Amino acid sequence: MKLYLYFIGKPRSPEANRIAADFIQRSAHYSSCEMREIRPDRVDLWQRHPAARKVFLDPAGREMNSRDFTGLIEKAQMEGRDLVFLVGGTDGLPRGWCERADLLVSLSRMTLPHELARALLAEQIYRAFTTLRGHPYPR
Secondary structure, three states: OEEEEEEEOOOOOHHHHHHHHHHHHHHOOOOEEEEEEEOOOOOOHHHHOOOOEEEEEEEEEEEOOHHHHHHHHHHHHHHOOOEEEEEOEOOEOOOOHHHHOOEEEEOOOOOOOHHHHHHHHHHHHHHHHHHHOOOOOOO
């Protein structure tokens, strides 16, 4: 399984980006992980990752607790299926992308800056991997 964390737009907060990058780097001990900025007009996630499960962050998405999120990671590992996560930019997700996602997830009912959402998502990815391996981090 490979994990991809994409986000739209340039980060305004280098500190939040460093936090996200740190958690992705830690997660790479458990699975191949990549984090990068994309421009929707230049990247077709469905062509680039045809078999991957696409999980997009959206305020109208399904709310999950950490246990549910860990289950999402565990299922992908068991199936050997790549996961693509996408955090929208300041204007959210591009038109028509929500309908094509395999799953929409909401991190909070509150509106979060996309830099903070990226850091929070990266932490939850790391938390899921450590939980599945019995690592003491989640405690």
